[in-house]
Amino acid sequence: MRSEPASAFRASAPANFQFEDPKITPDMTNREKFAVHVNNPACASCHLLFDGIGFAMEQYDPIGQFRTMDKKKVIDPTGTVMLSDTTLTFSSYVDFIDQLSKRPQTFQCVATQYNGYATGRAPVSIGQCEAGAIGKAFADGGYKLDALVAAIVTSPNFALRRY
Numbered sequence: 001m002r003s004e005p006a007s008a009f010r011a012s013a014p015a016n017f018q019f020e021d022p023k024i025t026p027d028m029t030n031r032e033k034f035a036v037h038v039n040n041p042a043c044a045s046c047h048l049l050f051d052g053i054g055f056a057m058e059q060y061d062p063i064g065q066f067r068t069m070d071k072k073k074v075i076d077p078t079g080t081v082m083l084s085d086t087t088l089t090f091s092s093y094v095d096f097i098d099q100l101s102k103r104p105q106t107f108q109c110v111a112t113q114y115n116g117y118a119t120g121r122a123p124v125s126i127g128q129c130e131a132g133a134i135g136k137a138f139a140d141g142g143y144k145l146d147a148l149v150a151a152i153v154t155s156p157n158f159a160l161r162r163y
Contacts (some may be wrong), residue, residue, distance in 0.1 A: 024129055029070040031055055052079035056093040106133040108144050112152075119150050 021154045023036045037043040059077045061067050062131045068075055077092045083105070091095040100106045112131045116123040141147020152158055 025101050027071055029075065031070075031076060032130060043093060049082060052081040052088075052090075056081075056090060056096040059093060081138070084137035104139070108132075111135040111138045111148055114148055114153050115155075118149075119158060128158075130155060 006031060024033050034047060034054065037047045048076065056077055057068065058075050058077055059066055059068065079096075081088045081090075081096070083103075085105075086100050088096065090099060108131070111134050112123045112126060115121075115126055115131065115134055119126075134148070134155060137151030138148045141151070
């Protein structure tokens with residue numbers, strides 16, 4: 001099974017990028033540091049897309065322990081994430097995950113990503129018809145992992161995959 005290197009999905013900063021280091025100081029929380037990025041037009045276009053997810057997770061340290069303070073300041077876990085059809089506004093990571101778990105698009109994404117992993121194909125190379133059929137089978141199976149695996153391994157493209 002082949003997979004794309006993580007660096008293949010990493011976007012580079014714009015060519016005209018210039019960051020003023022003195023604006024970031026050691027006493028700043030992660031949220032404060034990222035606010036500096038959003039105020040820089042060269043950074044904002046990307047950071048507005050994904051910083052909210054990080055803000056939601058900020059109350060968890062690198063090993064997953066819950067915390068309420070960072071750099072002796074109260075952590076603000078609120079944020080927004082722009083989706084294709086709406087903007088989610090959340091008060092915490094739990095609220096963010098709760099809202100995502102109620103969206104059918106989340107499960108379609110899980111099905112497509114899992115299909116890509118199982119077949120060794122990039123998710124963008126999976127046709128809408130195949131993705132839709134597997135997503136429907138996943139939904140019809142109550143969003144259970146065994147229903148997803150069964151839908152993938154019984155799909156025509158699974159038997160025709162090449163390495």
